Amino acid sequence: MTATIISGKQVSEEIRGNIAIEVKELAAKGVVPGLAVVLVGEDPASQVYVRNKEKACHDLGYYSEVHRLPAETKQADLLALVDKLNCQDSIDGILVQLPLPGHIEEKAVINAIAVDKDVDGFHPVNVGNLVIGDDSLLPCTPAGVIELIKRAGISLSGKHAVVIGRSNIVGKPVSLLLQRENATVTMCHSRTANMAEIARQADVLVVAIGRANFIDASYVKPGAVVIDVGMNRLENGKLAGDVDFESVKEVSGPITPVPGGVGPMTITMLMQNTLIAAKRHHGLV
Numbered sequence: 001m002t003a004t005i006i007s008g009k010q011v012s013e014e015i016r017g018n019i020a021i022e023v024k025e026l027a028a029k030g031v032v033p034g035l036a037v038v039l040v041g042e043d044p045a046s047q048v049y050v051r052n053k054e055k056a057c058h059d060l061g062y063y064s065e066v067h068r069l070p071a072e073t074k075q076a077d078l079l080a081l082v083d084k085l086n087c088q089d090s091i092d093g094i095l096v097q098l099p100l101p102g103h104i105e106e107k108a109v110i111n112a113i114a115v116d117k118d119v120d121g122f123h124p125v126n127v128g129n130l131v132i133g134d135d136s137l138l139p140c141t142p143a144g145v146i147e148l149i150k151r152a153g154i155s156l157s158g159k160h161a162v163v164i165g166r167s168n169i170v171g172k173p174v175s176l177l178l179q180r181e182n183a184t185v186t187m188c189h190s191r192t193a194n195m196a197e198i199a200r201q202a203d204v205l206v207v208a209i210g211r212a213n214f215i216d217a218s219y220v221k222p223g224a225v226v227i228d229v230g231m232n233r234l235e236n237g238k239l240a241g242d243v244d245f246e247s248v249k250e251v252s253g254p255i256t257p258v259p260g261g262v263g264p265m266t267i268t269m270l271m272q273n274t275l276i277a278a279k280r281h282h283g284l285v
């Protein structure tokens with residue numbers, strides 16, 4: 001039997017439709033959400049991501065600024081720009097595209113972003129608030145994963161969720177968000193013994209390991225929900241997930257494709273975070 005496909009593209013359009021309505025309501029109050037994106041250097045993938053973010057802002061009627069800086073930009077100059085954006089009233093959210101060139105310390109830059117404008121949810125204060133369950137700006141991809149599961153009508157309460165991957169950007173925060181939804185969470189990573197055996201116990205399997213087509217049907221319990229966060233560029237130029245979609249869909253329950261699964265949700269959640277930051281900035285929540 002072939003599984004139901006969870007379309008991130010469709011869910012994304014639904015959420016953007018709701019955001020557009022809120023943007024109109026804010027406009028009537030004289031508020032326009034503003035996002036600043038900073039790109040240092042010429043990494044081709046980053047250039048595409050930044051263009052997509054700029055387009056999403058334009059489509060939703062946000063104010064947007066993109067600062068493209070040369071690869072040899074000094075850390076002090078980047079920090080000065082972040083500081084200026086922290087103080088700029090028209091800007092509600094700041095995103096510094098990662099990775100940064102090697103001579104710049106990412107941690108110093110992330111820590112310099114005002115907590116209330118940290119729409120990536122990477123600042124240690126936002127991460128800490130996520131850990132203790134307080135209100136915070138949530139990292140976009142993990143928030144997108146949860147939203148996708150919920151909007152597909154899947155309940156997480158009491159389910160066994162297995163997360164494969166322990167990165168700060170996806171694995172760790174997504175496991176915290178799954179716990180917040182009352183799932184029982186197991187984390188696996190590159191040193192996990194018997195990974196397939198553990199993965200086969202999952203009702204919900206979230207995969208974020210960055211290895212193309214790594215998860216085959218032997219990792220999946222029949223009927224399990226499979227969420228693929230992988231985005232791997234193959235030698236032939238095609239995009240592949242971490243899950244071998246063709247074999248896994250024969251045994252799994254609802255499954256996300258790549259492309260068109262988690263990917264579109266990331267920018268949508270960035271737009272959502274910027275809207276939340278704008279409402280807070282103007283005392284509207």
Ligand code: GUN
Nearest residue numbers: 095096097098099120140
């Ligand atoms: N590079 C790849 N993913 C991301 C992300 O979510 N945020 C930022 N700032 N850079 C990235």
